[in-house]
Amino acid sequence: MGTNANTQSSNAHLTTPTRLTGSEILWATLVGEGVTDVFGYPGGAILPAYDALRKFPIRHVLVRHEQGAAHMADGYARASGKVGVAVATSGPGATNLITGIATAMLDSIPIVCITGNVSSKVLGTDAFQEVDITGITLPVTKHNFLVTKTEEVAGVLRQAFQIARSGRPGPVLVDITKDAQQGSAIFDFAAAKPRPYRPHPMLRVEASGLDQAAELIRNAKRPVILAGHGVIESCAMEQVRALAERAQIPVGLTLLGLGGFPASHPLSLGMMGMHGEAWVNHAIQEADLLIACGMRFDDRVTGTPSSYAPKAKKIHIEVDPAEINKNIKVDVALVGDLAEVLEQLLPRISGRNGSDWLRTIEGMKGAVAVRDIKNLPDLGHLYAAHVMHDLWRATGGNAIVVTDVGQHQMWEAQYFHHDQPRTLVTSGGLGTMGFALPAAIGAKIACPDKEVWVIAGDGGFQMTASELATIVQEKIKINIAIINNGYLGMVRQWQEFFYERNYEATPLVSPDFVKLADAHGIAGRAVRTRAEVAAAVEEARSAPGAFLLNFMVEKEDSVYPMIPAGSALHEMIRRPGRDPLEERADDR
Amino acid sequence: MLHTFVAYVEDLPGVLTRVASLFRRLNINISSLTVGRSERPGLSRLTLVCEASSEAGHRIRASLFKLENVVDVDDIAQAPSVTRELALIKVAATGQNRSRIFELAEVFRARIVDLTSESLMIELTGVESKIEGLIEVLREDEGRILEICRSGKMTMRRGHHVSSVLKAMGAAEGETEEKADTASEDSVASGQA
Structure with a gap:
């Protein structure tokens, strides 16, 4: 079946009321809401929906873990302003979404997560892969729905999209039982329109x-x-x-x-x-x-x-x-x-x-600039701040940068200058490590013509590194910069400042990321000095496929300035007054 | 301070969980909760009492409004209002002491709603202190009280008071329903503009 024929038939569904299965109604409603891409992982309770998917003009990105699906939907929404959609099965599929949903909740990102659930007849019986996902996600969603009747699928989904994108945006989860997907009902997109948007009654501008x-x-x-x-x-x-x-x-x-x-x-x-x-x-x-x-x-x-x-x-x-x-x-x-x-x-x-x-x-x-590492020589070391600065210059600041969480995230915020909205995608409120790689996939699929860079630490990257395979399967061009300092760097920094340098559980052994990329069919290169940075960045940018750069940066550098938690805003820890770049005894 | 919220919520499964979850999340104990049908079909009315700082009232009300199933929220605060509780109290009573309990019930304007040879049931409505008062005097005789069933508080503002939300929804009666729909569409349109 050609895609065009599919498009026509699904559009016909939108204008003429037709009898469809719940699964078909699900996708037809998404098409009607303007959805062109979804991120998901199939499983028993959502299989009827997957069975109907090929009839609809929707790109499905197979993720490697459902957390990735939620982050991709999130990155998609942040980069484009559209509602991102994640799909998962019941039980563990649904619970794996939760970190991604909470990330979207804390940063007010409009996503709709669709989960399958066991048949309505066995709801509440601890059936195989049954979990009370509407109960579990209640505090981390703007709203959620349990759908047990085919007739309700279209209306609830449309309501979900409206809630996700209106007012202060946020994630909405729609849990659809298997029998609701399998049953049939008259699908009337127009009639299923959500009830009128209700602005918060306490809005007040006098x-x-x-x-x-x-x-x-x-x-x-x-x-x-x-x-x-x-x-x-x-x-x-x-x-x-x-x-x-x-x-x-x-x-x-x-x-x-x-x-x-x-x-x-x-x-x-x-x-x-x-x-x-x-x-x-x-x-x-x-x-x-x-x-x-x-x-x-x-x-x-x-x-x-x-x-x-x-x-x-x-x-x-x-x-x-x-x-x-x-x-x-x-x-x-x-x-x-x-x-x-x-x-x-x-x-x-x-x-x-x-x-x-x-x-x-x-x-x-002026007083601060003299301490800024940006203005200091590298003396043969590789500083993450310099990497960010050079990356910003190389890309002209036009790329979408998707950062993970930790030191590199703060260095990016300090040294990569953003002139345009939606060019920085980062997990702020929840501070979710592992966010960057999947969110970047979402951002790239939302904006295929934009240059997309992942910037992640060696710790966070390993939390969702399995999505490298997704990049290859989807043939996506993303550039990945790993800021590799062999530590969970931000935690180490806290240990340095506030726990007497007791580096408990922060030194980190990682695989050779270039070989890991290679195992996936992704090219890569390690970068050890500042002199190599510009050429490596250009190599990554001009490579036809995804490219990974493993920046082996200074191991025990810290993000300055820093306000210790619980201090006043002016009580900053500043970069040490001595030459910050001079060799330290513990430097190897 | 003690906060009293009166809310109209959709009469659907899970709505009470959403309301309760909000207070759980804020680590605020709900000291009293009464839910029942309202004058509007499909909407339940609840009265919720909790102890929280004086500044918390605004945030709780604003957060309640953010719940999709919550239609209207009134923070009664210090507004003139009528509050009532209901109590059913079963006491052990045989022929000898029955008349004394009848007297007590009369003083408290309570009603006897069930009577057997060993026990009787008292129905009492009023403010909390009145109910506490009757229970206290009944307790003076040890072992007399067999069961107590108390409702939470029910609160209604005095005087003619209709919130802007309910006003926008139109009158509660069925025949004006069409008009109510138009009103809500209007408020939406102006909100989106």
Whole structure:
């Protein structure tokens, strides 16, 4: 059967009510919702659905572990803004999704996970591969559904897509029993439309609040905009930029906000928080006004809440009313979609001279730059920061970079500058090691024309390295940079700073990643000095297939600056004053 | 402080778990929960009482609203309202002491709803302290109380009060249902704009 014929027949399903099996309804509904790619792993309870899959114009990516399926759906959603879809069977297939679902939940990513379950007649009897997945995923989904009737499949799936993408987005799980897949019902896509979207009743943007915010901005001497993930989710890049430029306010970014405001913009301060730039955190502590845009004052951003930005009035523009005053008490709350709120606020903002404050911050930057490893020679060593910087230069900053979790993630955030939204894909809230490789596969399938780089540590990469086979089977061109320091680096750094260098369980033996890639049919190369970096990156970029670079970096380097957990934002651990690149006794 | 929330939730399997799970997640104990049918078909009304910091009320209400099956949430807080509990109390009573219990019941405006040769059942409605009061005097005679069954609190605001959510849904009566649908569509349209 040709794909075109399939497309026509499935489109016919969408316009004319037809009797279909539950499995066919499942895929037809996905087609109707605009889904073109799904990530999954078959098994007994979802087999009826897989049996019907070939009739529909949907690309199915076979993963090697269901956690990978959830992360791929997540990466797909983050890179494209569309809803990602993961499919798994009942029992262990479903439970393997959970880390991926929780990752999406913590970062408000719209994904729909579809699981099969045992027949409705044996639900609750501990049947083979039966698990209460709606019960298990209740706290890590925005909502979930159990479907036991074929007639409900279309309506529930459409509702799931609406919930996933509306308001503050999030993951939705739909658990469909085997008999609901096997039964038949009239499929009427239009009639199965979800009930009207219900905005959160506590959304509130009043003229008085807007006036108050405008007044605070007008009178502020030392204002800072804090731009978060909401800037990207709400597509408010233009509005944030307009606010910053019109009122000459510098912009600090959260990890997930990177790309929401161009890093190359003169008003961009870079990342704030635990590993944020020193001048951003100092600016926040000195500020007399914070304008928080689509961010939630996460503990990694605030340090100790009681000592956070003590001199600042705070304006919070946020789509989720439950975030208001949760971590930090604010003076003005504008609760609504960020882009819409800023559209209402902007006409109230007039030009403002911010040059004194901007000059003060520039001064802070200058003092810091001399300690920045970026500006120091490598003396024959390979520093991860240098790798990030060179990678950024080589790609022109145009690639989608998918990072794992740990030191390399922070170095990427510090030294790879993102000018465009959706060019950094990373697990922020949950901090999920093993995220990068599968999420990058999802990102590449969502954006096949974009250059995609995985940046992962040697620890996190091994958590989901089995997805290398998925890359080969799907013939995907992804470049992989492993930042290999032989340690679980971020944990080692904590042990160095806070546990008297007791490196318990952090030294890490890894396979030869180049050989591992080779075993999968993926080319690769090890890189040991900075001089080799540029050529290796070019070799990877120009290789026709996926390519792996194993960067053998400095073993015991740390991410600076660092705010110890539970400290105030200005109490940073700085890169040691002595030449950080001089040989250390324990260096081998 | 003691928070009282009144919520309209969809009458579906698992909805109570979702509500309870929210409080579990916040490590807040639900001290009283009463659920029953409401004036609206398909919607249950629940009264939930919990002890939490004074600032927690906003977040709990906002989080309850985020549950897909929760339609409306009212934080009663200090608003003028009527709260009642119901108690069924079975006490051991033979001919000799029956009349004393009848007297007590009268003082508390309770009703005797079952009577056998060895025991009788008292039905009492009122505020918590009134129910505690009757139980206390009944306990003065050891071994008299056989069983106690108490409901949680039920709370309703005084005066004419309809939340904006319920107003948007239209009247509770069936004949105006069509109008109710239009109203909710309208509110959606304005919310999405």
